[in-house]
Amino acid sequence: MIANLVLQAREIERVGGSKKKKIDLRIIAATHKKLYNLSVQGKFYEALFYRLKVFR
Numbered sequence: 263m264i265a266n267l268v269l270q271a272r273e274i275e276r277v278g279g280s281k282k283k284k285i286d287l288r289i290i291a292a293t294h295k296k297l298y299n300l301s302v303q304g305k306f307y308e309a310l311f312y313r314l315k316v317f318r
Contacts, residue, residue, distance in 0.1 A: 289314070 273282045291314055300306035 272287065273284050275282050297306050297311050297314070301308040301311040
């Protein structure tokens with residue numbers, strides 16, 4: 263869930279830190295599995311599936 267928030271907000275706060283830092287993050291993902299089916303079955307995080315789907 264934390265990765266999900268980072269993707270959406272585009273900022274992080276370092277462990278032990280007090281300042282937020284803007285980030286520009288790119289994700290490269292590949293799989294041979296049907297992520298939609300896995301997300302429907304609850305075996306893959308649904309919100310992450312839809313965020314990755316945007317970049318298809």
